[in-house]
Structure formats: structure tokens, C-alpha cells
Amino acid sequence: MFDRSRRRLLTRRRKPDLQRMPWVVEEEIFTDTCTRCNKCINACETQIIAKGDGGFPSVDFQRGECTFCYRCAEACPEPLFQPQSEQPWPxxxxxxxxxxxxxxxxxxxxxxxxxxxxxxxxxxxxxxxxxxxxxxxxxxxxxxxxxxxxxxxxxxxxxxxxx
Known part of the structure; x- marks a missing residue:
């Protein structure tokens, strides 16, 4: 029997970076503050936000595109998003x-x-x-x-x- 996590370590493969929603704060603040209420997921007009690792929301571009509507930010009850006047993401x-x-x-x-x-x-x-x-x-x-x-x-x- 083998341990998959060890195998990944030895093969140096890493998980692809998760993509959070536009205008979201830094990852550490996000994961500490997000309650995983799914309000951003339900608010997304193009349905590209889905539950990711640990139940935290992430963007899946295989589902479509972001229209930068800001609905995810408006639906979020926590202070997790920058103002819409900022650059959405790099x-x-x-x-x-x-x-x-x-x-x-x-x-x-x-x-x-x-x-x-x-x-x-x-x-x-x-x-x-x-x-x-x-x-x-x-x-x-x-x-x-x-x-x-x-x-x-x-x-x-x-x-x-x-x-």
C-alpha cells in the first residue's frame, strides 16, 4: 500500500493554484474569514464560482467567464472583497x-x-x-x-x- 500524498511529494507535482473570486482579499485572510455560506456561489451570474478545497468558493473557468458584475462581493456578508474601483485580479x-x-x-x-x-x-x-x-x-x-x-x-x- 502506498501513501498518495508522499508520492506527490516525491514526484514534485503540485496542485494547481486555486483561483478565488475577483476583488477578494489575500488568501490567508480569505480562508480565516470566509464562512463558506455559498452566497457568492448562488449570486454568480455565470455560475463559475463553485465549492473548492475545504468547501471554500473558487472560480472554475471551465464553466465560463467572469463578467465582473461584482454580485459575489455584494452577496458576501463578510469583509472579504476590495472595492469595485480596484483591479479585480492580476x-x-x-x-x-x-x-x-x-x-x-x-x-x-x-x-x-x-x-x-x-x-x-x-x-x-x-x-x-x-x-x-x-x-x-x-x-x-x-x-x-x-x-x-x-x-x-x-x-x-x-x-x-x-x-
Whole structure:
């Protein structure tokens, strides 16, 4: 018999970072203060907030996009959210090598879903157009994530990226 937690430690695989709602306070304050009442989950107009680890709410971009409606914050009885005038979060989309266009298969699903046109396609001689993300335009809404047929788009913290 083996211990899965030990195996994960030895293989150096780590859990993907949980994504909290926009405008939420730091993680430690969030987990100390959130009562897991689910009011934010019920208030979400696009239903992308779900119960995550420990019953704490987290955003699942596979379910759809964030419209930045602020309903999750308004529904929360605890002081867990920054004012709406602040930046909602430092997220931007990141297209990885699993992208169909990187394998010469025509696909522009992410660009079609991107309302602010942060994802554009650059023509490549002898190949299909490849997506290029303009981080300064990306709102981090996640609209591109669920529409990607190859699951090649993730949301990453732009504060941690090298410029």
C-alpha cells in the first residue's frame, strides 16, 4: 500500500493554484474569514464560482467567464472583497503548446470568444495563424478558457510573470 500524498511529494507535482473570486482579499485572510455560506456561489451570474478545497468558493473557468458584475462581493456578508474601483485580479490568459494552431490545425475559438480582442492571430508562412496574447489588454475574464477544444489556455497571475 502506498501513501498518495508522499508520492506527490516525491514526484514534485503540485496542485494547481486555486483561483478565488475577483476583488477578494489575500488568501490567508480569505480562508480565516470566509464562512463558506455559498452566497457568492448562488449570486454568480455565470455560475463559475463553485465549492473548492475545504468547501471554500473558487472560480472554475471551465464553466465560463467572469463578467465582473461584482454580485459575489455584494452577496458576501463578510469583509472579504476590495472595492469595485480596484483591479479585480492580476490574471491573464496563457496559451500553452497544446494549442491546436501550434500543431498546424486551424482554430480561432479563443480569439472569437475574446471580447476585448486581447488574443489576435499572427499569420505564419507555411502554417496556420497562431494566437498571440496582448497581456496589457487581457482582462482575465477567462472567456477563452472554456471554449478551447484542446484545453490549452490557463489563467496565470500576471504579477508573477517576467515582463
Amino acid at each position: 490574471l491573464v490568459a496563457q496559451v500553452n503548446e497544446g494549442c491546436l494552431a501550434h500543431h498546424n490545425i486551424e482554430c480561432r475559438s479563443c480569439g472569437d470568444a475574446c471580447e476585448v480582442m486581447a488574443i489576435r492571430f499572427k499569420l505564419q508562412p507555411g502554417s496556420v495563424a497562431r494566437p498571440e496574447l496582448e497581456s496589457s489588454v487581457c482582462t482575465g475574464c477567462g472567456a477563452c478558457v472554456s471554449v478551447c477544444p484542446a484545453s490549452a489556455i490557463t489563467m496565470v497571475n500576471n504579477d508573477n510573470e517576467e515582463s
